[in-house]
Amino acid sequence: MALPPTLLTDLPPELLHEICSGLDTRTLLLLSQMCHGLFDVAQPIIFKHQIARLQSLADSGDLIIKPGREIKSLMNGKGVPLEYIHLNLSNSTSWKTQTLHSCYGLFSRMDYAGCTDIHLSLGHAWKHPNQAVSGWFQLAAIMNAIVGNPGSMLTVTGGEGNLNHWPFTYTLLPTNTSSTDPPPPVPPLNSTKNSIPIIHQFLQFFASLRTRFSAPRNTLVGDPTPLYGVRAYHIVQNIKTSPHKLPRHPSPLLHAFHINGNHLLHLPFFSWTIDTINKAPITCLSFEKTDLREQDWGYILQNITIPTLNELSFGSSRVTFPDLQLFLERHSSITILNLMGGTAIGCLVPYSSKKLLPQLVEFAGDPDYTEHFLQPPEAHPDLNFITMSSEFGIISFEYQYSRFDDVLELIAQRKQTMSLVLLLQSEAGLLNWLQNSTCPPVENLNNLEIRVEGRFFVSTAIKRAICDWLEHFPSLFHFKININFDVSDDTLDINTLFWDRFKQLETVECGRNTYRRAP
Structure with a gap:
């Protein structure tokens, strides 16, 4: 029979310690909240339990700390400077409630301004609802302890697609059906029950096509144009709410937030994420590998505002220009914008670049995006660094390489000195473009870097063509490429390829080798 709390507090501390030593961490945490006496007795026991579990995570590689320190020294007090913490919660062992309590103990005891990388794989939690709810709350507590510093x-990475936890649902309605009428028996677009996968994919693609040119709202989305002349439909967007209200930090002090996956944009974390983004003084925000669609981002972009935002990256997220433009107009403080891997859906309002992002310094994106942000020539007077990729979905690489010339022509029209990074994804069509490039002389380009990515075979012919193509840049001072030019091969002699032909070049980096012009 358990002793009442009033009797427990009358016992000697030594006896209390013996009684409490056999209790689990959760019971000890609840017990420690009753009074100061029980708190003083329970804390050393909790501390000992947490160290043991954290050490187990460290031994398995699920907890990595840089610079390396003993777990015990990390939890002894505040003021421990750390550069990096990686926490991997990807199996049933690390997802146990007591383990999460121990992780919370670690983060709540530290006062640091380092990077925290949490890798999540919640498949186990979705399969075990009884464990999931307590795990979600404890994970939110861990993140609250982090963002409070x-x-x-x-950085939160990982996420399996789970349609049951999407924050949005979409329903097709005939145009003669009001939003207050009960919907017809048309399944939501994110429902896979009794549906054929290929048909489901087609419906998703069709829905995105019909809504990508209009900014989504909480009500009707899309225009009521006839569907192949048969019947007109519109799409209703509904915001789902989770019955689990996760705790939120009242005043988060988060500086950089990187969301690389689905979990924080799915239920029950969606509201926590939006609230944290809006409250924290975030200067760097990025989204990668998310499964949200254009109309989903339309809602999100309308409902977040970050006055301190300096760097923004959407990665491969499918964001339409109309929604993106409205967001950027509210965030003139942005100096670095990364749209790499996305697709340019829609267009910017003509001449809007003149007033859009007046402090923009760096931009990254595919040629279609880049071309929009370089017009007119006086737009973004501080823009001096551009990263551009040849990857563009189903469009051929031959076409994409030809689009480089259009962007280079716009760069040549700018007054400021420019730096350019080209990311080449395939050798298909590259040699033909290099040999037949129509770009004019770009006299304001001083720094050029070429990165070859993926399974890319760089032949001797391509290497020579790259060197010939450099003649388009008469003011080039520094050239860098991540492939080696074999100096032992007489046909690829560095002096012949670079120094003798380009008198203004000062530095050439090929692979791991750096060459400098002799004085």
Whole structure:
């Protein structure tokens, strides 16, 4: 029979310690909240339990700390400077409630401004609902402890697609059906029950096509144009709410937030994520590998505003220009914008670049995006660094390489000195473009870097063509490419390829080798 709390507090501390030593961490945490006496007795026991579990995570590689320190020394007090913490919660062992309590103990005891990288794989949690709810709350507590530290940087990676936890649902309705009428028996677009996968994919693609040119709202989305002359439909967007209200930090001090996956944009974390983004003084925000669609981002972009935002990256997220433009108009503080891997859906309002992002310094994106942000020539007077990729979905690489010339022509029209990075994804069509490039002389380009990515075979012919193509840049000072030019091969002699032909070149980096012009 358990002793009442009043009798427990009358016992000697030594006896209390013996009684409490056999209790689990959760019971000890609840017990420690009753009074100061029980708190003083329970904390050393909790501390000992947490160290043991954290050490187990460290031994398995699920907890990595840089610079390396003993777990015990990390939890002894505040003021421990750390550069990086990686926490991997990807199996049933690390997802146990007591393990999460121990992780919370680690983060709540530290006061640091380092990077925290949490890798999540919640498949186990979705399959075990009884464990999931407590795990979600404890994970939110861990993240609250992180974002409460000044200058903190949080990266959350991972996420399996789970349609039951999407924050949005979409329903097709005939145009003669009002939003208050009960919907017809048309399944939501994110429902896979009794549906053929290929048909489901087609419906998703069709829905995105019909809504990508209009900014989504909480009500009707899309225009009521006839569907192949048969019947007109519109799409209703509904915001789902989770019955589990996760705790939120009242005043987060998060500096950088990187969301690389689905979990924080799915239920029950969606509201926590939006609230944290809006409250924290975030200067760097990025989204990667998310499964949200154009109309989903339309809602999200309308409902977040970050006055301190300096760097923004959408990765491969499918964001339409109309929604993106409205967001950027509210965030003139942005200096670095990364749209790499996306697709340019829609277009910017003509001449809007003149007033859009007046402090923009760096831009990354495919040629279609880049071309929009370089017009007119006086747009973004501080823009001096551009990263451009040849990857563009189903469009051929031959076409994409030809689009480089259009962008280079716009760069040549700018007054400021420019730096350019080209990311080449395939050798298909590259040699033909290099040999037949129509771009004019770009006299304001001083720094050029070429990165060859993926399974890319760089032949001797391509290497020579690249060197010939450099003649388009008469003011080039520094050239870098991540492939080696074999100096032992007489046909690829560095002096012949670079120094003798380009008198203004000062530095050439080929692979791991750096060459400098002799004085």
